Structures are given as C-alpha cells and as structure tokens.
Amino acid sequence: MTLRTTLLMMQACGALAFSTVIFAENTANGITQDSYLNDGDNKVKDGSNIELQTLQVQGRALSYYKEDEAALATRTATPIDETPQSVQVVTEALIEDQAARQITDLYRSISGMSQNNVSTVTLRGFSQDEVLYDGLKGDPFGDFSIPQLFTIEQIQVLKGPSGAIYGAGEPGGVINYVTKKPTYEQKNTLKVSAGNKDFLSGSVESSGPANKDASQRYRVGIYSDGQDSYRNNVEEENQIIDLGYAWDMDENNTLTVQYTDIHQHISGARLRGIPTDDDGNFLADTSWNNNEKSDYQELDAQVFQARLDHSINSWLDSNVSVRYFENTENQKYHEINKLIDSNSDGTIDTTQRQYRDQVRSREGITFAGNLIAELDDHTVLVGSDYFHQKNSFLYYRANKGDGVSNLSLTNPIYGQDDVNSYTLNLKTDETTTTDQIGLYIQDQWKVTNQLDLLAGVRVDRFEEKYQDHTSNNAKQDYNDTGYSSRVGATYRINNNWKPYVSVSTGFVPQDAADQQKSANNTLFDPEESQQFEAGVRSYWFNNRLNINLAAYHITRENILQEDPNNSDLLVSFGKVRSQGVELDIMADITPRWVANVSYAYNDTIVKEANDGIQYANGDRFANTPYHQLGLWTRYDFPSIESSIAFGADFVSDQINRQGQTVKPYTVYDMSWQTQWQDWRFQLNIKNLFDKEYAVSGFTEKIGSFVGERRRVYLSAAYDF
Template sequence: MALRTTLIMMQACGALVFSTALLAETTSNTEQSVYLNEGDAQIKDGSDIELQTLQVQGRALSLYKEDEATLATKTATPIDKTPQSVQVVTEALIEDQAARQVTDLYRSISGMSQNNVANVTLRGFNQDEILYDGMRGDPFSGFSIPQLFTIEQVQVLKGPSGALYGAGEPGGVINYVTKKPTYEQKNTLKISAGNKDFLSGSIESSGPANEDASQRYRVGVYSDGQDSYRTNVEEENQIIDLGYAWDIDSNNTLNLQYTKIHQYISGARLRGIPTDDDGNFLADTSWNSNSSSDFQELDAQVFQARLDHDINTWLTSNLTLRYFENTETQKYHEVTGISSTDSDMVTRQYRDQVRNKKGTTVAGNLIAELGDHTVLVGADYYHLYGDFLYYNATASALSLSNPDYTEDVSSYSMKLNTDEETVLDRVGVFAQDQWAITNKLDLTTGVRFDRYEEKYTNNIKNTETEYDDTGYSARIGATYALNEHIKPYVSASTGFCTSVCFQPRIVN
C-alpha cells in the first residue's frame, strides 16, 4: 500500500510539474502574441485568445474494468445488461499481479476458493470442468495446474448455466479466453526471477503476415522452473503456442490455433506434515512423504479452428472445432498412517497412475440482429474418451526425524488396482432471445435440450455399463437501468449435473 501510494504521488507530482511548465510556456507565447502596436504605444488584450486544452488521464479508473463479455449470452453483451453475475479478470490484472498460473488468480475472484490442487469451489460447488473460448476441452487433467501464458482473460459466470452450456455444477462456469493473432505488431520478451530458484522466460510475437494485415500470426514460447521449501519438489513448465488468422474476404475470418504443453513436477502429490494430538508437527516443515524419484508429468496438445461468417448485415454465424489430448503420469508415495511399533516412522503406499484423455468439441451459432431483438440459435457436440490405469504396492516406512528418500521402487510388488475406459457423447441444441424492451429495460430468455450417452468399461472384471439420459434447461432474466450507476437485475435459471458425470476416478 505504501509503495502504491508513493507511485501515485509521484505520478501526480509529475503531472503537476508537466502541466505547470506547459501552462507557463503557453502563457508566455500568448503574452508575446497579443502585444499590439498602436503608434509608439503597445497595448495588451488577451480577451480573444483561446488557451490550449490540457487533459490529464489516469489508468486507475479503468484499469481492471471490462464492459463487455460473451460468456453469459454467447453474444457480445455489455455486462450491465446481462441478467447474471459475470466477473472478468482482465489481461492488465493478470500482468500486474505477475500471475503465471490460475491458482494465482483465485484471490481476485469473489465466491471462489481453492479446493484441491487446481480444482476450485465456486459458490459452494466443486468446479471440475473449465471452458476455453466457450468450448469444452481442458488440456490440464485433474492434478495438473493450468498455466496463463496463452490466456488473455478469465471469465466467470456465477450461477446455473444449463440454458447455454448444458450439464454443469450450479455454482457457475469458468471460461479462459485465449490469445489470438493481432492486427498490430506486438513483440514481447519477458524474464522473471524469484526466490526458491524461480526463473521463467517467454518470447511472444504477433502481428500482420502481409501488407494489408488480412493474414496475421502469433508465436509464443514459454519456460519456467522453480524449487520449493518442501524436499524433493521441483516444477517445470514449457508451452509452445501458435496462431494464424486469415480474413478470407470482408465476410469471412478463419482462426487457427495450436498449443503444446509440458508440465513436470517432482514430488507433486504433497500432503500435510503429520501432527500429534495437540497439533504439533512431528517433522520439519520441509519433510515430504515422496521419494526423490516421485513425479507427476503432463503432456498435452490442443488444436482449435474457428470460422466467423457474416451472412448479411443482420445475420452472422460462427463454427468452432476444438480437439485436445493429454497424458498425465503420476508415480508417488502416499502416507497411510503412523507406524504402530515406532512413532517416528510412517507407513506408506506407492502408487503408479496414468490417465489419458482425448476430446473433440464442435459448436455452431447463428446470431440474428432483428431490431430490438438479438436472437441466438446454436448446437454443440462433445466426444470424450478417457482411460485410467492404476497400480499400487506397499512401500517401506519413512522416518519423520531422519528420512531416507533414496527409495528403490523396482523392488516393490505392484498390484493392478484399476483398469478402466470411459466414452462420453453429448449433444445439445439451444435458443436465446435478448429483447431491448426500452432504453432502460432488457429481457433475456433461453432454453436448451441435451442428450447424453456414456459407456464405462472395467477391463479387470470385463464388464461394461451404459448410461443415457436427456436434460432440459431454461432461463429468464431482466436488467433495468435506474440511472448511470445503478442497474439491478433479476434472474431465474436452471442447471443440472448428469447422474454419472465423466471423470476418470481420482484416487486421493
């Protein structure tokens, strides 16, 4: 707070000095120009002289404010005309907080708290699924931490969103807006360093690929690494982000994006430090149940293509395809309790887990501007395949006071615990009307129908289980502008979660 106050005072003093010098120069020039000769005498008359206008602007008033978002309506709608709570974490806020992964932003989003690793609780409900550009297909699995290098905004719609996005938690939905190629040239080189041997570097270049900027590109490369106060814990991230945009003609624009992600965290499955009945630590805070060879690794890639088409002056459409695949490997030791024979030792289990996911989303929207009505009609299809392979074994005990982390896991007798596959298909169609009844009153209504089919295969028991269902969602809401600063809204919406929600089982 003191540093921020000092900076503001320095800016104010600088503006004052600048304005004073400019005003003095303007006054001097004005006085010289209004001396009029009448014979041998000079008279001074500045009544008809118009001084230059001096404007001093500050970015603090609009620094983190976003006036428009598409998450709540799938159309470009002012937030104060959206009948639901929408919060946008802007690129300026992300940069000013030096946030590099999504966990750095939780404190900036009301109603949200960290749950487990990167999972969050939003308005009391666990939030597992994340959207990218309004599409399903999160490349980060359950225990991997989403990075912000490719993200321009984080949008949060609070409350049920079934009328637009189908099944989901009633607490809301989170959407990451990715960076796209820009019309103006922008080149950025960043290097950051911090404690715990943190070091990161990134290069980004975006801009026109030809003279009229009808073709544009984006290239981004990011890498970081850091240690921890916990023993055996290090983290590395590498990201390659490529983009290409093409204005095919005045009515059609194509955007292509490709992202490759690698994340490696040694000793990632961190648990707390064991305590006695009075809450006193039984080990140093640097103690870790993981051995030096334990790790978590994620390899993922994403391809996304979007075509925007202006059919005529009042009718537009967009079609988006998103494909992702990832593999998350975990090999770690887990504490199972305090040894019954030696209070300085903890018993452990070794776990070897591999999760694979492949998903495809196709979505299309048709938007009609019909006078006071903005009508949206759309459909989407989501296909997801996932498998989960899990082995475990009884591991050697570990000392709390003098731990030996050089464990030979090859001597363990591994047992197959889980071998399963899941295939999910979901189709949804929806319609929405935004009606500007008056200059102050706006009404939004929407409905959606969803169809789900899921097949679960247990390869150990050689059994298959199939599930299918349908879902209906509706929404109605209104906003009214009492004045420029007070614009209340009222909203009623429904949401639902399928009785068998797909997520390869997470073993804690």
C-alpha cells in the same frame, strides 16, 4: 462462524468502501478534468483528442482492471451491465501486475473462489474442476495439473448454474480462459525472470500482420521455466509452444487457427498435503513431503482449435468452432496409507505409505455453432454443440507388504527403497467414453432504453459408456436427457444504479459406473441445481468508483447416497443449499492510486442426507470458507514511469472432509514496476512475511495442502 465475525467482515468492507467514496469525492471536488488528465505532470493542449480524454476520465482501475463486455454469459457480445447474472473478468493488466503464472495466483481477485484440491476450486460453495477455453470444453491440463497462464489473455467467471448456455456443469459456475490471438498491430516481447528457489524462466512472443494489409496475422509464443520448491524433493519444469494464424478471407469471413503444445514435469509429486491435528496444526515441518525424489508427475498435451466467423448479412452473423485436445498424465508417487504413533506416546509421528503408478489419458473434441440475429429490439441466439471425450485410467499399486517402507514425519529419511523392487498389483484398468450434444435458444430483448430481458432454454442428450477391463461383466451404458433454463432482467435506473435479477438451472449427469447400483434397476436422474440471484452494479464520481453487489441462493438435489437398507446400493436423495453475498469494488482513490477489492460470504450446508454426503462433514461442506477478502492496490509515479502495488488475501477457517480444522490465513504481496525506454522491469514478492499456512484440507491421512512460502521474482521484458 459467529455473528461477530460476520459483522466484523461487513464493517471492514463497509469502512473500505466508505473511505474510498470519501477519497473519490474529495478528489472529484478538488481536481478539474484538466488536472485529472494531466496529474500535474503534462498539460493537455487545445485540440487534444477528445476520445483519449474520455478514456482517461474513466479512471485507471476501470480502464486497466475492468472489462465492460463479455460473451461468456450469453455467447453474444453483451455489456456486462446488461447481463442478469454475476460475471467477473480478470484482465491481462491485472494478471501482469500480479505476476500471475497460474490460476492459483489470482483467487484473491475473484470473489467467492478459493482453492479446493490441487487443480479444483471452490466456487460459491461447490467444487469446480471443469473449465472452458474460448467458450469450448477441452482442458489440456487434466485432473491434477494447474493451468498455466502464458497463453491466456483474460479469465472470465460466470457464477451460478450455466446449463442454459453450456449444458452439464457444476452449480457454482464456469471458468473460461480467453486465449491470446494474432493481433493487427505488431507486438514483440522478450522476457526473462529469475527468483529464489532457483526460479528461472524465459519467453518470447511475436504477434502481428503477416502481409501488408494485415488480412493475415500470426502469433508465436515460446515459454520455459524451472524452479525448486520449499517442499522436499520437488522440482518443476514447464514448456509451452503456442502458435496462431488468423485470416480475414474477405470482409465477411475470418478464420482463426491455433495450436498449443504443453509439457510439464514435477519431481517429488503428485504433491499432497501434510497431516494435521484436529485444530489444524501441522504434524511435520512444512517442507515435509511423502514422496521420494524419483517420484514424479508428468503431463504432455496438445491442443488444436479453429473458429470461423461469418457475417451473413446486416442482421445475421454466425460462428463455427472446433477444439481438439489430447493429454497423457503419468504419476508415480507415494501416498499416505496410514498414520502411525510409533512409540505409543499419543502423537502421530510416522506415515505408512502406498506406492501408486498411474496413467491417465484423455482425448476429446468439441464442435460448436451459433447463429446470432439482430431483430429490431431482440438479439436471438440459436446454437448447438457436441462434445466427445474418451478417458482411460490404468492404476497399479504396492503396499507395505510389497516392499514399501514407512516415512517419519519428524525425521524423514528418503532413498530407503528401490522402487523397481516393489511388487505392483493392478488396481484399476478402465475406460469411460462420454458424448453430449446440446441445442439451445436465447432471446435478449431490449424492452426500453432502461429495461433488458433475457430468456434461454437448452436441451442436452448425453451418453456415457463405462468399461472395467479387469472384469468381464463390468460394462455399463447410460444415456439420458437434461433440460436447463434461465430468465433474468437488468434495469438501468440511471447512470449510477443498474440492478438485475435472474433464475437459472443446471444439471450434472450421474456416472455410468453408479447406475448399476440402483435399488430398483431404474436409471438415476441427473443432479439438478437452481439459483436465484439478485444484484446491483453501481458507478460513482465519473466512473471512478464501481461497486458490484450480488446475493444468491443455490440448491443442488438428487445427490447419490448409500441406500439405508442395502449398503451395496445407492439412492438419489441428497440435497445441498448454498447462499451468500459477494462484493466487488474497483476504485480510483486518487488519479495515481487505484484499488481492486473482492469480498465473499458463503454458507453451504447439507439439507438432506441419509448418512452424510461426500466431501461434507455433518452438515458443513469441506473447503467452503465463510469469508474471503482479497485486495490489490497500486500507486503510480508518472514522473519516473514507475508504480508500487500491494496485495492481501484473507480466507477464514474451513474444515477438511473429516471435520478437521483448516486455519484461517492472511498473506500479503508487494510489487514494483518501472519502465525505461523499451524495457519493463518488475519485482514481485509473494507471501511477504513468509507465513506458514494451509490453503485447504483433504482428509485426516492426506492432511492439508500447504500454501506457497515467500517467493521473490524479478523480471525484465523488452518490447521491440
């Protein structure tokens, strides 16, 4: 990173924001309220519904793509403008406009988030793989399967430590998937999609009243897809069944029950990267794959979730939730074990492979209960949650001496081996059981009509039991207590300026398996994090332009390091610092033209370490780009009920875990939508110019993860 690069990125965002302001100002000066509402196509008649007019004046970007309220940051229904921490929401409209099938399709729309490793992301400089569903722990997609979005209505991101409200978690933030629920109004949709690489999908969704007064409601969703890949030997299939039932038992009680069944099968996986040289150039064609066609990754998962909302009286509400999940992830694949220069010409051209047969099983349950009291100017939250999870991992492997052949990087010949003839050796057979119970209290105080204060604390008791079944003496128990807090304030200067500040903390317990490596036989303290954040949310031109700016400084301490006096032991010593700026813009440039822009600058470095920190090279962390810029802009043609959209995603250079360069990239997308009677047709082209690029890096052996090549999707949806 250079100063010139930083200035160029800031100038680009500044120019975009400035041009948006000019467009909006010209539009505001030249368009009356009537003409804005009519857009030259339909006249607003006297006596029209005033509320509808007000909604339209808000602007399309701010009504389609912006959510004004979210409970993620506080567990209460709180306007985002009164939340003293950065919260970003990806709405269902934006998900549909981008034809997003999985979370990786939406990184451009979340400032500070980029792909890390398979299902993990980098958020504000830190690796993040734990997510919530409706505010509850229990991810059915496991460690290596990417969450699918068929059952998802919104994606919410709380940035920075969230320990004061959710307990243990990574300092970059927390991701929450809001699931689709039964609706009061009848909604029925049949959708089919097709695309290149033999993509074909179909879904049916039906939601609405189950009786005359809509006190009972249902949801049924069924989804299936299949596709090939640009990578050799890869084919993917997904099937999802999603059921829901909601019952207003009386005016004070509502019960919502949901069930989801997920099946995913990917042949030619677990899909890894392609080796590169130190400058980030691939050493093989981007279609290369280290796996055989018989290799596969398969996920089967089930989720049951229930929530009871109860209004006790006019000032006191409660809710109780439970989420149970189980999944099994089978992986049989070939891993790169060594890079070989077979003809000694100085160029790597062959991989030595290792075969891995792995089964991961997880079963868990979460209980959560909250009391919310409205006491004059105070909203007081008191709650508790309990999380239990049991993880089992069984792992066999075979090396070259066990019958596994090498594979050429330049001329791969698959099918040389009979996998059944490999000699498999047990590597790992372990079970980890985790229990965590937390108690939290929070006060939101409306001091004046302009000033809102927030303060919250949480205490967590956690216990972890680790059992290595390959050894008689490898049972480890670990328990400890963690404390988290958050204080913050928002202030409405006027309708245009709404600044905020906050200080928040979090923690991550150390693994029980590492506790035995303590030099003095005492327990390691949890990793601890602290964030200072300041930001401002601003609105201009009758809410046609919304600009959010946030600056943050995060420290993470007590990272385990190798003991410099004994390589078999560990010490709690490491420290990492992350700081940056995020800029999010939503704009109605004209009544028909909207834009959504996200920019992030991040600088994450190692401040203290004995001999480096895991996932870092020197003082720089792997897969932490300095700059990211995402754009999605849409133009409507009301007279033909159509729209065209354009997207761009820029990520600056990164490094992998061993310091090799991951090159910067920019990819572009396009979309066309049209409405005809009850039909909606949509064409999406992703990676418009078919760019070859890497989204992130891993190690020198495993290489860099290849970005998706050009994909074309055509869908037709019928509402009935």
